[in-house]
Structures are given as C-alpha cells and as structure tokens.
Amino acid sequence: MDTKMIGSRIAKARKEKNMSQAQLAQLLFISPQAVGKWERGESIPDIITFNRLAEILGVDLNYFSENFQSADNETAVIIPLDINRDLEQTALEVENLSHSPEREMLTNFSGSNLLKSDFAGVIAHKRKFNGSALRGSDFAGADLTGSSFTGSDVREANFDGTNLTDCTLSAIDLTDASFNKTILVRTEFSASGLAGAKFTNTELTDVKLTKTDLRKTIFENCIFNGVDFKYSDLRGISFDGQTFINVKFDKTALNEATFNGATLKNVSFRPTYALTNKYYRAIKTICFDSAMMDKLTYAALKGMGADLSKVTTI
Numbered sequence: 001m002d003t004k005m006i007g008s009r010i011a012k013a014r015k016e017k018n019m020s021q022a023q024l025a026q027l028l029f030i031s032p033q034a035v036g037k038w039e040r041g042e043s044i045p046d047i048i049t050f051n052r053l054a055e056i057l058g059v060d061l062n063y064f065s066e067n068f069q070s071a072d073n074e075t076a077v078i079i080p081l082d083i084n085r086d087l088e089q090t091a092l093e094v095e096n097l098s099h100s101p102e103r104e105m106l107t108n109f110s111g112s113n114l115l116k117s118d119f120a121g122v123i124a125h126k127r128k129f130n131g132s133a134l135r136g137s138d139f140a141g142a143d144l145t146g147s148s149f150t151g152s153d154v155r156e157a158n159f160d161g162t163n164l165t166d167c168t169l170s171a172i173d174l175t176d177a178s179f180n181k182t183i184l185v186r187t188e189f190s191a192s193g194l195a196g197a198k199f200t201n202t203e204l205t206d207v208k209l210t211k212t213d214l215r216k217t218i219f220e221n222c223i224f225n226g227v228d229f230k231y232s233d234l235r236g237i238s239f240d241g242q243t244f245i246n247v248k249f250d251k252t253a254l255n256e257a258t259f260n261g262a263t264l265k266n267v268s269f270r271p272t273y274a275l276t277n278k279y280y281r282a283i284k285t286i287c288f289d290s291a292m293m294d295k296l297t298y299a300a301l302k303g304m305g306a307d308l309s310k311v312t313t314i
Contacts, residue, residue, distance in 0.1 A: 004041035006064050011039040013057040017111075027056050027111055027131040029151065052151045056111035056131040120158075129154075255282050264293040265314075269301065280305040 014024055014035075021035040028035075028049060037043045045053055054061050110128045116136040126146040135155045143163040150170045160180040164187045176196040185205045195216040206226040213233045223243045230250040240260040248268045269283070288301070289310040298313050 003044050006044055007039040007041040009064060010035075010053070010057075013059055013063070014039075017057060024056065027133070027151070028052060029153075052131050055128065055150075058111070253282075254286055256285050258287040258289075259291050260287055261290045262288075262292075263314075264291060264297050266294060267297045269304065 014021070021039070022032045025032040025035045030049075034043075038045060050061065050064060054063065108128050109132055110130040112129075112132045114132055114134050114137060116138075117134065118138050119142050120138045120140045121142055123143045124147060125143065127144065128148050129152055130148060130150040132149075132152045134149075134157055135153050136157065137154070138158045139162045140158050141161045144167055145163055146166045147164075148168045148170075149172050150168070152172045154169075154172050154177060155175045157174070157177045159182050160178055161182065162179075163183040165183055165185040166187070168188045168190075169192055170188070170190045171192060173193045174197050175193055177194075177198075179197065179199045179202055181201050182199070184202060184207050186207070187204075188208045188210070189212055190208070190210040192212055194212060194214055196218070198218040198220070199222055200218075200220045201222070203223040203225060204227050207224075208228045208230065209232050210228075210230045211232065214229075214237055215233055215235050217237065219237070219239060219242060221242065224245070224247050226246045227244075228248045228250060229252045230248070231252065233253045234249075234257055235253050236256045237254075238258050239262055240258055241262060242259075243263045244259075244267050245265045246267075247264075248270065250268070250270045252270075254269070283301070283304045283306050286306060288306065288308055290312075291310075292312045292314050293301075295313050298308060298311065302308055
C-alpha cells in the first residue's frame with residue numbers, strides 16, 4: 001500500500017473542500033497532528049476512519065485505491081460539501097424539507113458545521129448526518145426515519161418527539177441530549193457517549209444499545225420492549241418503576257443497578273463472563289425491591305443468586 005499516494009489524495013480532497021487539517025481533525029475527533037502524518041505518508045487511517053473520511057470529503061472509497069482514475073484525473077467528488085458553507089443556505093434547505101414532504105431531496109449533511117441548527121418538524125428520511133458538528137441542534141418533532149448519525153458531535157441536541165425509527169447512531173457524542181416522547185423503533189445506538197442524556201416518557205421498541213456507556217444516562221417512565229443491551233456498561237443505573245418486556249441484558253455490567261418497583265417479563269440476564277463467584281457477587285448487588293416479574297425471569301435470577309426477597313411474581 002502506497003502511504004505517500006494515499007496521503008497526497010487525502011490532502012488534495014481536503015484542500016478542494018477549503019478545509020484545514022484542524023477542521024478535518026475536529027470532524028474525525030482526532031488530533032491535527034494525525035491528519036498531518038497521513039498527508040505526509042507517515043501513517044494511514046484505519047478502515048473505520050477511512051469510511052468516515054470518505055463521507056466527509058465526499059469521495060468514493062475507491063478514491064484511496066492505487067488503481068483509482070477519475071474521468072478527468074481529478075478528485076472524484078460525489079457531493080460537493082463546503083465545511084464553511086453558508087448557514088443561511090442550510091436553513092433554506094431545511095425549510096424546503098419541512099414544506100415539501102412529498103419531494104425526495106438528495107441533501108447530505110455529512111461533514112457540515114451545523115451548530116444549534118433548527119431542524120424542528122422537518123421530514124428528512126434516510127439522510128446522512130455523518131462527521132458533522134450538530135451540538136445544540138433542535139430536531140424536536142422531526143421525522144428522521146432511516147437516517148444515520150456517525151462520528152458526529154450531537155451534544156445537547158433536542159430529539160423530543162422525534163421519529164428515529166430505523167436510525168443508526170454510531171460513535172457519536174450525545175452528552176446531555178434530550179429524548180422525551182421520542183419514537184425509537186429498531187433504532188441502533190453503538191459505541192456512543194450518552195452521559196447526561198435523558199430518555200423520558202418513551203417506549204423503546206426493538207432498540208439495540210451496543211458497547212455503550214449508560215452509567216450516567218437517565219431513564220424515566222420508559223417502556224423497554226424487545227430491547228437488546230449488549231456489551232454495555234449499566235453500573236449504578238436506575239431503572240426504577242419502568243417496564244421491561246422481552247429484554248436481553250447480554251454481557252452487560254449491571255453492578256449496583258436498581259429495578260425497584262419495575263415490571264419484568266421474559267427478561268434475560270446473560271453474564272459478562274463465566275458463572276464465577278465474582279459474577280454471583282455482582283448479581284447480588286442488583287436491587288429488585290418491590291419489582292414484579294414473571295416466573296421464568298424470577299427463576300433465572302434466583303438461580304444466579306439475586307436477592308428476590310421483596311419481589312412479587314406475576
């Protein structure tokens with residue numbers, strides 16, 4: 001693999017976007033020095049970063065191949081994005097989306113600087129918000145069905161009443177984001193930061209939360225139906241008073257978690273490691289006081305040593 005050639009192409013595509021190394025680094029959540037090393041041929045991105053890089057620079061992955069040739073021997077740009085794009089023009093595009101739901105627009109918001117943007121109430125199916133700065137943006141009441149958020153800064157965003165059906169939120173920062181009465185159906189959260197994020201009055205249906213730190217995430221008055229928590233950290237989390245139906249806690253950390261007054265039906269707790277004394281001790285730290293659960297869930301937890309002395313079976 002010719003690292004010099006790859007570095008040269010990264011630099012060329014970046015410059016054609018009028019983007020500095022620092023701006024590109026910010027969108028990739030890496031240091032400007034790392035971008036400099038790529039462009040000098042001293043190192044190359046990993047495969048995941050290559051995908052995000054292609055999206056941000058608006059090029060095909062083949063662009064980084066030694067055999068790539070465009071029709072005019074220039075950069076094969078798919079979608080012209082300018083990191084310094086006029087925010088008024090962006091607002092106009094959003095307004096068009098909200099007023100013309102029947103028209104399928106080809107807007108791609110990847111690699112855009114959209115801090116505190118107003119997307120409230122828009123209809124934007126299958127859009128891409130990858131590698132974008134979206135901190136403080138308002139998506140309240142929007143229909144974003146099938147859209148993807150990958151490698152973006154979405155801190156403090158408002159998703160209240162938003163339709164996030166079939167959406168993918170991967171490797172993004174959702175710190176302090178709000179999800180009140182949000183529609184979450186087959187939504188996938190993976191490897192994302194959810195510290196301080198708040199889910200209230202929401203039903204999560206067939207949602208997947210994978211490799212996600214949920215220790216400081218707030219859940220209030222939620223229903224979890226068919227949800228799969230996989231390889232996630234839920235230590236100390238409070239699920240008090242909430243409902244769990246057909247839920248899997250698959251290889252998750254649940255030390256000190258509380259399910260006080262919760263309802264559990266057909267809930268599976270799969271260990272993070274073998275059934276050792278350490279695992280049994282961890283299970284015993286989970287509090288199920290005043291919870292109600294079906295007999296199968298009760299039996300499974302009892303067999304793992306959970307304290308169910310104050311549990312009611314249903």
